[in-house]
Amino acid sequence: MEGYYDRDAPRERQSGALRTGVRVHRKHGAAPYARVLHMDREGDAQMGEGSASGAATQRVASFNPRGGQQAHRSRSLSVALPAEKNVFSRLGPKNLRMARESFSVRNRGRGRPLYGSRPPVTAWFKVRLVGAATVDRSWVMNAIGDRLSAENVTFQPIQVAVDGNSLTFFVKDQAAADKLKMLNKVIQFSHGPKMPIGVNPSQAPVVHLDESVKDAIRTAMGKRYDAATRSLTLSLFNEAPEFKIASLSIQLSRTSHMKAVLELIETNIKDLHSLDLSKNRLTQLMDFFRLADKVQLHQLNLSDNAIRNIRDVELLRSFTHLVDLDLSRNPIRDAYRDTPAYIEDVRKKLPNLLRLDGVDLPKKIGFDAPTRVQLPVPTQFHAPNEQAKQQLTTFIQQYYTYFDGRRSELLGAYSDDAQFSLFVPKFQDKSSGFFPHSRNLNFVVDSATRNVKLLLGRTSIVEFFSKLPATAHVPESFTVDVFFNENALVGFMVTGVFREEQNKHQRIRSFSRNFVVVISDEGLRILSDTLTVSQASPEQVNQFSQNTPSEKPSSSVATPATTVLDEQTKLAMIVSFASQSGMNEHYSRLALEDWNWDYPKAGAAFLQLKSENKLPPEAFVK
Incomplete structure (x- = not known):
């Protein structure tokens, strides 16, 4: 063909x-x-x-x-x-x-770079001088330095070490690495052979922070601190002369090196006003967060780094005095289409900021308020009327008394078709005993798990309470707000704090609990119960952490022993007790009076006497 x-x-x-x-x-x-x-x-x-x-x-x-x-x-x-x-x-x-x-x-393909078709992934190179450990080190270094200086190339070896019969060190200069590569088998030892030289791209060398290294860091920081302006300049910190003299590679992008610097600031420069960390290849600010409550920083320069995530900027929120931040020439800026969107997002994270990337920020748009208006004084208990307030006061006092002590006796407080769910926010302390049982729908996405964690029926609810850690609620912290009141249905929210027993320690937790109850002739029954547990605020911890667990905090809510119930409420309790126990109203009244109208205690006593067959037959004659 x-x-x-x-x-x-x-x-x-x-x-x-x-x-x-x-x-x-x-x-x-x-x-x-x-x-x-x-x-x-x-x-x-x-x-x-x-x-x-x-x-x-x-x-x-x-x-x-x-x-x-x-x-x-x-x-x-x-x-x-x-x-x-x-x-x-x-x-x-x-x-x-x-x-x-x-x-x-x-x-085709000839004339490629010395290190392959791709450029090195880092700026560091590890050099190995084979056989150099068997001869005078100064002669070797001088021989290499003379040849590189003749080519106008700076030779600065970092961390020279002995590895077998070889000397190893690091260089950060691309030109020096290329010239060293060309010196392979060029320099001749006095005993005959020529010295092989291997040059390979490498990560930044690891420096073990012993006392001598920490002293070098301390010296470099001392020379860069200006006491008059209370400013510390750590820009290009790895190029400090103190590190070159000692052949050290100090990289603030390494966690251990950054922690060493922050410890020195924390202990020696507590009055720091301005800090410059530019040009240090920083990728995150997690380690920097530890300074938040140690120094009152006003100005922070993070320009020319590798910060990519806006969440790292949010870590600076704890620096409440920070008003000047420089993030210019960081990848974080590339995520925004325009400058206003970038400024708006940063200001949301840092509302006190007045200057960003060297530019004064415009004043926030607000509303003029020529005169101060006195806000209403908040009330601790909001109810539609005194009767409802009295009923709910008694209910809340008795409920939390049993929740903190004998949860199994709460069975009578819930209706047969009641439901309960527990919500714990994302950033709650995961060591809390409430966290594993959370039904936070933002994170519990599996339908089966959602159904399991939604408890239905009073038996399931009370059994679930036994799995929760022991608690001690603080009645002084309670606030009650009735948000729904229609016919026999009442919805109200209780907020406050409690102490959680945790490995023989107590942690202050904040809570809010939404109840929907039905009021009938049988009394108050819970239809819906939603509990939210979160970390207590610093103000709550300071205010309520003084009470010891053994103390019984006094409350504006009357205790069951001193509760004064009107005749109508007592009658409703008698009717409810008679309906549940099967006894007539006369014996139901006697049972409640014996326990000072404490409904759960009277019910528990009735069940015990009935199991022991100690109730008279006439108690059930109606």
């Missing part, structure tokens, strides 16, 4: 094949020869009309019709094309095309 590469093919088809510039092989040595085509042209080449451009000069290097060893040698074809029209315009401008005037396919 006649083809482009047949020897007897028409010359114009051969010329078309030559123009492709492709090396051709046939599998399994079937090809009688292989070619590598060279295209040499002067100026702009073109296939002219009626010209002799089809003529090709062939320089055959070797030819073996039977294949064999020589069949894989190349034969070079050079095509000379007259420059009449520019058919190579797709190659780019003329100056670039002239740089490609003559090229060979088989040479």
Whole structure:
């Protein structure tokens, strides 16, 4: 079959094949020869009309019709094309095309960088001088330094160490790394052989922070601190002369190095006003968070770093005195389409900020308030009327007395079809015993788990209470707000704090609890109960942490022993007790009076006497 590469093919088809510039092989040595085509042209080449451009000069290097060893040698074809029209315009401008005037396919790939087709991923290089540990170290370093200085290249070895018969160190200069690579087997030892030198890209060297290293950091920081302005400049901290003299690589982007610097600030510069951490390749600010309650920082320069996430900026919220922040030339800025969106997001995280990236921020838009308006004084208990307030006061007092002591006796407080759920916010302390039982729908996405954590029926609810940690509520912290009151349904919220027993320690927790209860002739029954547990605020901790667990805090809510109930409430309790126990109203009244109208205690006593068969038969005669 006649083809482009047949020897007897028409010359114009051969010329078309030559123009492709492709090396051709046939599998399994079937090809009688292989070619590598060279295209040499002067100026702009073109296939002219009626010209002799089809003529090709062939320089055959070797030819073996039977294949064999020589069949894989190349034969070079050079095509000379007259420059009449520019058919190579797709190659780019003329100056670039002239740089490609003559090229060979088989040479493609030559002239690559010393370290492969990709540039090194870091700016550091580890150098190994094989055999240098067996000779005088100063002679080796001087020999390398002299050759690099002759090339106007700075030679600064970092962390010189002995590894077997070799010396190893790090350099951060690309030019120095390239020159060291070229010195491989150039410098000759006095005993004869030439010194092999290996250069490889590396991560930044790890520095163990012993006392000598900490002293060097302390000295460098001391020279960069200005006591007059109370400012500390740690820009390009790794290039401090103290570290170069000691051949140390101190990188604030490393957690251990940053912690060492922050400890020195915490103990020695508590009055720090301004801090410059620019050009240190910082990627996050988690370690920096520890300074929040130690120094009153007003100005912070984080420019020319690698901070990418806006959440790192939110960590600076605890620096309440911070008014000037510089985040310029950080990747975090690239996430925003325009400057106003960037400024708005940063100001949401840091509302006290007055200056960002070296520019004064515009004043926030607000509403003029020419006169101060006195807000209403909040009330501790909001109820629609005194009767409802009295009923709810008694209920809340008795409920939390049993919740903190004998939760199993709360069975009578819930209706048969009651429901309960527990909510714990995302940032709640995970060591809390309430956290594993949370039904936070933002994070509990599985339908089956959601259904399991929604408790239905009073038996399931009271059994679940036994799994929760022991608590001691503080009645002085309670506030009650009735948010719904329609016919026999009442919805109200109780907020306050309690102490959670945790590994023989007590933690102050904040809570809010929404109850929906039904009021009937049988009394108060809970239909819905939703409990939210969160971390207490610092103000709550300071206010309520003084009471010891053994103390019984006094409350404005009357205790069951001193509760004064009106006759209507007592009658409702008697009717409810008679309905549940099966006794007549006379014995129901006696049971409640014996326990000072404490409904749960009277119910528990009734169940015990009934199990012991100590109740008289006339108690059940109606």
